[in-house]
Amino acid sequence: MSTIRFEKVVKEFAGMVRPALNGIDLTVDSGQFIVLLGPSGCGKTTLLKMVNRLHEPTSGDILIDDQSIYNGMDVIHLRRKIGYVIQQTGLFPHMTVEENISIVPNLMKWPEEKTKSRVDELLDMVALPPNEFRERYPAQMSGGQQQRVGVARALAGDPDLILMDEPFGAIDAITRTDLQDSLLKLQRQLRKTILFVTHDVDEALRLADKIAILREGQLVQYGTPLQILTQPNDDFVSELVGADDIVRQLGQIRVETIMEPLLDGGPIKQTIYQDESLRVALSDLVKSKQDFLTVVDSGKQPLGTITYDNIRNSVG
Amino acid sequence: MDLAFTTWEYAIGHLDELRQATTDHLILVTISLVISVVICIPLGVWTSRSWRKSKAIINAVNGLRVIPSLAILFLLVPYMGVGLDTAIIALTILAMPPILVNTDAAFRTINPAIKEAAAGMGMTKKQILRKIEFPLALPIILTGIRTASTEVIASATLAAFIGSGGLGLYIQRGYAMYQLSILFVGAIPIALLVLASEALLSSLQRAVQSYKSV
Ligand SMILES: Nc1ncnc2c1ncn2[C@@H]1O[C@H](COP(=O)(O)OP(=O)(O)O)[C@@H](O)[C@H]1O
Ligand SMILES: [Mg+2]
Numbered sequence: 001m002s003t004i005r006f007e008k009v010v011k012e013f014a015g016m017v018r019p020a021l022n023g024i025d026l027t028v029d030s031g032q033f034i035v036l037l038g039p040s041g042c043g044k045t046t047l048l049k050m051v052n053r054l055h056e057p058t059s060g061d062i063l064i065d066d067q068s069i070y071n072g073m074d075v076i077h078l079r080r081k082i083g084y085v086i087q088q089t090g091l092f093p094h095m096t097v098e099e100n101i102s103i104v105p106n107l108m109k110w111p112e113e114k115t116k117s118r119v120d121e122l123l124d125m126v127a128l129p130p131n132e133f134r135e136r137y138p139a140q141m142s143g144g145q146q147q148r149v150g151v152a153r154a155l156a157g158d159p160d161l162i163l164m165d166e167p168f169g170a171i172d173a174i175t176r177t178d179l180q181d182s183l184l185k186l187q188r189q190l191r192k193t194i195l196f197v198t199h200d201v202d203e204a205l206r207l208a209d210k211i212a213i214l215r216e217g218q219l220v221q222y223g224t225p226l227q228i229l230t231q232p233n234d235d236f237v238s239e240l241v242g243a244d245d246i247v248r249q250l251g252q253i254r255v256e257t258i259m260e261p262l263l264d265g266g267p268i269k270q271t272i273y274q275d276e277s278l279r280v281a282l283s284d285l286v287k288s289k290q291d292f293l294t295v296v297d298s299g300k301q302p303l304g305t306i307t308y309d310n311i312r313n314s315v316g
Numbered sequence: 317m318d319l320a321f322t323t324w325e326y327a328i329g330h331l332d333e334l335r336q337a338t339t340d341h342l343i344l345v346t347i348s349l350v351i352s353v354v355i356c357i358p359l360g361v362w363t364s365r366s367w368r369k370s371k372a373i374i375n376a377v378n379g380l381r382v383i384p385s386l387a388i389l390f391l392l393v394p395y396m397g398v399g400l401d402t403a404i405i406a407l408t409i410l411a412m413p414p415i416l417v418n419t420d421a422a423f424r425t426i427n428p429a430i431k432e433a434a435a436g437m438g439m440t441k442k443q444i445l446r447k448i449e450f451p452l453a454l455p456i457i458l459t460g461i462r463t464a465s466t467e468v469i470a471s472a473t474l475a476a477f478i479g480s481g482g483l484g485l486y487i488q489r490g491y492a493m494y495q496l497s498i499l500f501v502g503a504i505p506i507a508l509l510v511l512a513s514e515a516l517l518s519s520l521q522r523a524v525q526s527y528k529s530v
Contacts, residue, residue, distance in 0.1 A: 052436050054435060054436055076438050076440060077438070078438075079435070079436060080437070080438035082436075084433065086429060086436075087429070090429055090432075090433035091433075092430060092433075092434070092448060093430075093527060093528070094452055094525075104437055104438065107437070107438055107439065107443075137527040139528060
């Protein structure tokens with residue numbers, strides 16, 4: 001459980017002409033993957049860092065599970081219960097993978113055995129074989145592997161809430177897609193509340209349950225990727241996400257977000273994985289000459305169906 | 317060949333004295349280095365926290381560096397008289413700049429993102445200092461200690477001139493008696509001590525930053 005509520009959050013930095021954040025109201029439901037999206041300098045990082053109190057608001061309030069994080073909550077305690085991932089520089093270079101991941105468990109004084117098995121469990125979870133990676137230093141790993149360790153480290157204390165600030169920002173495009181896939185899978189198992197900052201529109205559309213679009217310190221739209229693409233609030237949003245480019249939209253929306261729930265006993269012919277894009281679905285429909293595809297999860301279990309009509313109705 | 321032989325003979329003939337002089341030399345060097353480290357590491361951490369302090373201290377210290385060690389020593393004598401404490405203070409002043417400057421730089425240049433990640437994970441300021449900043453700064457601090465150590469071992473020679481013993485004894489004596497061999501009895505162990513301290517500190521340095529080059 002972890003809901004977050006931002007109430008009229010304002011942040012002014014000394015010497016800035018306008019507030020970095022100007023009255024943000026935002027509610028995040030428990031277990032949702034929320035992406036904060038917007039051009040550089042719009043206040044995404046500032047908003048994120050307020051949740052673990054690396055920044056304090058000038059005015060307004062932030063509540064986690066309906067409790068203000070500023071009233072009588074110990075800041076160190078708060079931070080240990082929130083996972084935090086930044087670009088790969090955030091790993092401690094003088095510590096092995098195991099030591100990096102063990103930080104929060106050690107801070108929380110877990111018994112050694114429990115920490116050890118937790119490290120292995122987490123490494124498995126992020127697809128890094130523990131025996132091969134436990135003893136490595138960050139410098140001995142690729143950027144993508146480092147970032148997996150970053151994610152594992154954030155999960156170590158089993159927090160309900162995870163903050164991620166452009167975690168895949170410095171990673172090449174192919175590896176990045178890989179990491180996004182892994183994160184989606186992981187989130188499907190764990191159902192954490194995730195606040196994820198990016199300025200990459202494709203990344204936002206792929207990952208988010210809901211996207212919060214910021215512009216110059218203000219929230220301009222908050223909705224599902226589909227809503228953002230098909231009903232942009234204004235020209236700024238429309239331009240930012242490329243809302244009039246239908247091919248692009250098809251390429252970014254996951255099949256599972258528009259599929260119809262499964263009707264019992266229907267035949268299964270052609271299947272498609274739930275994280276594939278509508279573009280792949282469309283192409284599969286054409287190629288297979290079927291009227292519908294059965295959407296399946298990673299265990300090949302059917303989840304729903306998708307048809308030409310579903311796709312046509314979903315895009316503007 | 318002749319010189320080597322007379323040097324050797326002189327050393328053998330004064331073995332006990334030589335041993336004592338080497339010990340004195342080492343004690344002088346160690347005490348000065350330890351005092352410098354104890355003063356300069358906390359001071360460097362403190363100055364590294366603000367640009368103004370940092371700049372002020374670096375300028376002051378670089379000013380100090382302009383004064384040659386010999387001058388420091390003899391500047392102190394009128395105030396403190398001759399003796400061991402005068403030598404130690406002079407050598408400490410000499411050792412401080414490289415340690416202080418390097419500590420300041422080491423802490424100031426740690427990637428702020430790393431510190432922020434640590435804070436964001438719920439480490440206290442003290443824990444960040446001890447577990448993150450200090451280990452990351454250590455290789456650069458050790459470089460400073462290495463420089464200081466070489467300087468102090470060489471300069472401790474001058475302590476003999478103000479009656480504080482050490483290997484400078486032989487330099488002083490050899491100089492007074494116009495005997496090169498006696499001079500060498502002091503100079504060779506000093507060179508060896510410099511090499512030994514270089515070797516020791518550089519292997520220590522390699523050990524504490526093994527994570528970088530693997
Ligand atoms: N510590 C700070 N001091 C002063 N200004 C800051 C600070 N952090 C951020 N800002 C300013 O606040 C605005 C928002 O920054 P940020 O939240 O980092 O943007 P984003 O993450 O969306 O790129 C920017 O104009 C930035 O210059
Ligand atoms: Mg940012």
